[in-house]
Amino acid sequence: MSWLRYLDQNGQQILQWLWFHTWLSVVPVVLGLAISLPLGWVARRYRWTYAPLVTLSGLLYTIPSIALFVILPGILGLGILDPLNVAVALTIYTVALLVRVVADGLASVPDDVTQAASAMGYRPVQRLMAVELPIAVPVIAAGLRVAVVSNVSLVAVAATIGVPELGQLFTIGFQLAYFVPIVIGIVMCVALAMVLDLVVVALTRLLTPWTRAVVAP
């Protein structure tokens, strides 16, 4: 019954960490998507920018998270424990992952579809918003799922330098050599990742009603 007792005694604290953890996982994905959409569009529209943009994002993606958590405060002029560092670091990773995904997603739109849209009188911006982006949603969503799930795991790493989130359960468990908080932390991180993944899947279904259309026999 040590599990229930631990949860009972520390429930308030754990819920607060869960709350922070959720924010730190979600906000960077939203910001990252907002930044990647125009960048990915540029990489697709001006082909010569594709290689440098994708190389640069690949390079950013190789930097281990703990290194970024430590380097960013110096660059941003923030305290090392400021959760904003974690948010910025994860936004960078999300952008690094999604720029290529958005560009490839837009490239996956069949040419005859864009031509048909143009012939119907869609202007370039209209066509992007009403035709190309919706068709690219499944590809972009697949990238978003990877981003959101790995973010949950990356946020936990920041606990080693003291940022308050679910990873604190691991550092506490290590200091006490006590399994209960560690296992609770793992279960909660996995559960959070699964829930956020499901949210992305649900949003994708909402945005792509045609994929559920019944095919005529």
Next chain:
Amino acid sequence: MGLIIDFLTDPANWQGPEGIPVRLLEHITYSAVAVLIGLAIALPLGLLIGHTGRGTTLVAGFANSLRALPTIGLLIFFVVLIAPHVHGKGDTAYLIPSEIVLVLLAVPPILSNTYAGVQNVDPAARDAAVGMGMTGRQVLLRVELPCSLPLVMSGLRSAALQVIATATIAAYVSLGGLGRLVFDGQAQQLYPKMVTGALLVAALAMVTDLLIALAQRVIVSRGLSGRYSRGRTLARDEAPAELAVHAAATGQP
């Protein structure tokens, strides 16, 4: 910035058992051992699964669910589980559980990329090999393995990056390596020391990525990568789908 240069140019930080070269070497050793063991497990298993087509759904599910597991939680779980039962010199008690976790992290990207690579081999190439009278083993080793190398190598890249990153966090559980600079620097409130450690880890990751990419250029057949010497360049629209291969290399530690 000046403080970081001061730290890097102070000779005291380059000597002794806690000097930068020793930490770097420790980091490379931990990572190389884990990646090699991971490769020794994942490559044959991936080839087998890809060749026979058995167990693919199981492996795909396993690899995906491992992405959701927090690496730091896994690391600490194994340390608390195993460390009290290991009696040895120095940091063996922390080294063994850390290496187990590092191997656990190295296996999925190599495994899933290997079997996907084997399964993505052009069926015509496989049929041709069978038609030439190759046995199953020959088809696997002489056709399927060489053809799947681009994907295998990108799996190796993500595995190496994941391991290098997690080896840094292993310093939190009292292990050596470059992470020591980060966590000791924090304990001593020496921000330049922390940043030095972080910069070195980032540099190590980038250099490793570059080296594996170079190795990939050397060992992947030119017939697959489409890099011919000047004058024999393929027509533009024939350029092979190297991009699709890279897209599989996602998995940030």
